[in-house]
Amino acid sequence: MQLTDEQQKIIEHEGDLKVNAVAGSGKTTTILQYALKRPKASILYLAFNKSVKMEADYQLSQLGLSNVRVETAHSLAYKYIAPYQRYNLRFDYKPHEVAQILNIKPKTNDLSHLKLASHIYRFARYFCNSRASKVIEIDYLQTLNTQDSLAFASEYQDQIIHYTRLFLAKMHKGEIDIIHDFYLKQFQLSKPMLPYDYILFDEGQDASGAMLEAFVQQPAKKIIIGDQHQQIYGWRFATNALQQLDFPMMDLSKSFRFNQEVARLSKSILQLKREISQASKVNIKGLGQHQDIKSRVTLARSNSKLVSRAIELLIQQKELNTIYFEGNLSSYTFSEEGGSIYDVLNLYNHKRHLIKDKLLKTMPSFDHLKDYLEETSDTSLKALVDLVEKYHKDIPFFINKIKECAVDEANKKDADMIFSTVHKAKGMEYDQVFIMDDFISEQQIIDSKDAIKAKEESANALSEEINLLYVAATRTRAKLHIPNRLLPSSFQIHDFKTISNNLNLTLKAKVHQAKPKRTNQLWSKMEEAELKQLFIQGKTVREIAMLLGRSQTAVVRRVEKLDLWF
DSSP: OOOOHHHHHHHHOOSOEEEEEOTTSOHHHHHHHHHHTOTTSOEEEEESSHHHHHHHHHHHHHHTOOSEEEEEHHHHHHHHHGGGSOOOBOSOOOHHHHHHHTTOOOOSSSOHHHHHHHHHHHHHHHHHHSSOSSGGGOOGGGGOOSHHHHHHHHHTHHHHHHHHHHHHHHHHTTSSOBOHHHHHHHHHHTOOOOOOSEEEESSGGGEEHHHHHHHHTOSSEEEEEEOGGGOOOGGGTEEOHHHHOOOOEEEEOEESSSOHHHHHHHHHHHGGGGGTSOOOOOOOEEOOOOOOOOOEEEEESSHHHHHHHHHIIIIISOOOSOEEETTOTHHHHBOTTSOBHHHHHHHHTTOGGGOOOHHHHTOSSHHHHHHHHHHHTOHHHHHHHHHHHHHGGGHHHHHHHHHHHBOOGGGGGGOSEEEEEHHHHTTOOEEEEEEOSOSOOHHHHHHHHHHHTTOHHHHHHHHHHHHHHHHHHTTEEEEEEOOGGGSOTTOOGGGOSSEESOOOOOOSSOOOOOOOTTTTOOOOHHHHHHHHHHHHTTOOHHHHHHHHTOOHHHHHHHHHHTTOOO
């Protein structure tokens, strides 16, 4: 294998080291070659997630390396903690569950008990992911970025601290099930000494404070690798280890993914950080020479913008036949707390009796839900609210149409268009990338400068917004389409061939559907009975429309009138 001079220097290095690797620069290859050069050493490779772990295990087996153990931070921590504790594990807690566990009762109709519970759970998770050993060491208010959530947390600060301690104590005693972040914290506080000669830490820019603390305590030689400009998980309490650790530093600055045009744009994007901080010089060289277009992706910052674009291209403009959503379509139509877009729609339509999610069922009205979101910063649920406010009664038809045209992961390569948020596309690459306009612009950064001077967390959040645009731009292998509004003023797009500000899409002749047989005819009682039966059987809107000779819109309208939705 032909390695670059930069890769070779890293592989030859002995001792602690941090490596800043730009997007597509072959950091996984570098890690594997580093291990290959040390066949007799005991090596731990910490991968970012389970899919990266599985890929690394496969590549190591192909190389015949049996001296390398691959773990994620959580899988490593679990193996050290679980055998010695009798904990039961669960994925998550909902606000109403936290309120019930801590016996926090509603006093009025303003949902303050649920808002309080949401902050308590967020603080508990923040502590578990932090380097702190005690709750009192953290200023929770400094972690909040919206005025409404900060105002609420300030008013209830003492209660948030008290109940957070109580919630953590209940997990520690085994009175309630523990979450994954809790055993990671237990791992850090146990100060483990891991029996390895080398520890290789991948995606170091997204390390949690707890895992970073456990990492730096190890006597092994430590290599941490990542891209300091790809930190986009601050909302998950990630800390940029590459900026914090005082290790010697080397670079992987040559990208094999994209060309020099994209490299120049990426540098221009990152130079926007000079508006808010003392940004270091960025060195990126694009060596990619890809030209074939076999995969296309639309990238957005938010779920709501992404789903809206899918509706435009698939249904309103009829430019697409098949689509795929990275991370599963359901992750875009359900909130992290469990509520579905249909629950939100039913709340909007004053049909609370049809709501299934317990949190949403407690909301007296749609306006109460919006107020709750302002004071708790639940972004995944807010995305559903935005979609319902935009499309109202058309939501069921649109979501059903998307489901009918969505392919599964096995057929992802056959999709006319892939849709993804930047967070779900991290680590991915595509031949042609269309970037939506909901990312931060240079003008927005300039307008925010004065507001962030007094608060470091706000500056970090703004820097992460710039990172999101950088990550989006660097997913491409061949062509990139980016709105004018998002182009840095220093970048002249007319000089380039593979970067365009044209977001219009024409893949094929538009899809034309035959006119339904019963257009504009009144529904008979027999037809309505047949519709109910087909709906109960689980038939899709498209199938029902074909069987009854009606348009899909007509079917959706009749389903709404008969009050059949969930």
